[in-house]
């Protein structure tokens with residue numbers, strides 16, 4: 001059986017996770033690493049036993065001829081790096097969110113199509129064992145017909161939570177209910193509707209955002225609705241990051257690694273209990289190995305997709321549709337009306353909105369989230385939180 005050759009471009013946290021998954025999977029081999037920081041190359045290279053180490057991605061790809069290049073770098077670098085990598089005609093595994101604007105995502109997918117290669121966007125929850133168990137329960141009819149989905153974030157500033165965490169929630173929701181046809185959102189900053197002055201650069205280089213507290217209604221093309229919550233909490237709380245799936249006869253609860261089922265659609269305390277479901281795990285996954293189950297399953301899905309000549313379940317198209325929904329939420333929150341997808345305008349809707357009000361690009365903000373929050377609280381006239 002062919003072993004796919006994988007190169008990792010960016011060897012910090014997410015590159016380490018990707019490297020471990022492709023190293024552990026029996027059908028993939030990490031053949032080369034690239035980073036601008038020599039210590040990171042040394043640490044990951046020593047751990048995985050990879051001696052081909054580069055600081056120039058073009059030289060790496062020319063010398064090592066990988067089948068797949070993983071691009072786990074800061075989000076603002078996804079677009080330029082993906083375009084450079086795709087020029088070599090190799091498949092990519094790009095971290096989430098795919099890009100910071102729809103125009104960039106369109107260009108990446110067009111370049112991949114021109115070169116005849118695949119794009120996978122690293123929303124590992126969608127291919128993970130917990131969501132597979134949830135989908136199996138739905139397919140077995142255990143909650144009746146799908147009726148409604150609800151997802152919540154971890155308490156990040158809402159607009160940042162959309163780009164950072166809701167990108168995962170949305171792709172998981174797409175895996176359950178299919179594409180979204182339209183969105184309608186309420187976006188509040190400081191307890192009032194957002195204004196063009198509330199558009200700010202995102203923390204962590206995720207483009208432009210607005211809204212401290214965002215609630216969005218989603219109309220799925222299959223004829224059901226959903227709600228996505230991204231609300232800033234006083235303190236982050238990752239237990240809030242989950243999706244609930246309501247059926248006519250029961251409910252399912254998904255969070256990374258932890259699927260649950262309730263045998264009634266209408267939960268009342270003291271009546272029925274939530275029961276755990278077993279995540280679906282490939283038999284060749286060794287939990288004692290360094291790879292996380294979800295990253296391993298993401299790599300496993302890439303192997304199967306390439307073997308079968310089809311798209312990864314977390315394809316470039318799915319990743320762009322997620323961004324389409326996120327940009328639709330920003331546009332809807334700004335204008336207070338429903339936004340139908342896909343959008344005709346591919347530039348950033350919040351920058352377009354500012355432009356219509358005679359405003360150019362917003363001023364710079366710190367990149368680290370804690371400093372960013374302090375600056376935003378200062379902009380809003382609050383003492384730093």
Ligand SMILES: NC(=O)c1ccc[n+]([C@@H]2O[C@H](COP(=O)([O-])OP(=O)(O)OC[C@H]3O[C@@H](n4cnc5c(N)ncnc54)[C@H](O)[C@@H]3O)[C@@H](O)[C@H]2O)c1
Pocket residue numbers: 009010011012013014015034035036037040055056057072073074075077081095096097122123124164
């Ligand atoms: N899927 C997930 O669960 C998950 C979790 C956290 C973050 N993320 C995503 O991962 C990305 C960030 O990953 P990270 O936190 O590991 O990134 P990071 O910014 O900490 O590290 C990126 C690495 O890439 C290297 N790099 C950047 N440009 C390069 C170039 N031109 N050539 C060679 N090396 C280069 C940098 O030196 C750095 O070491 C973001 O897009 C974020 O949204 C995903």
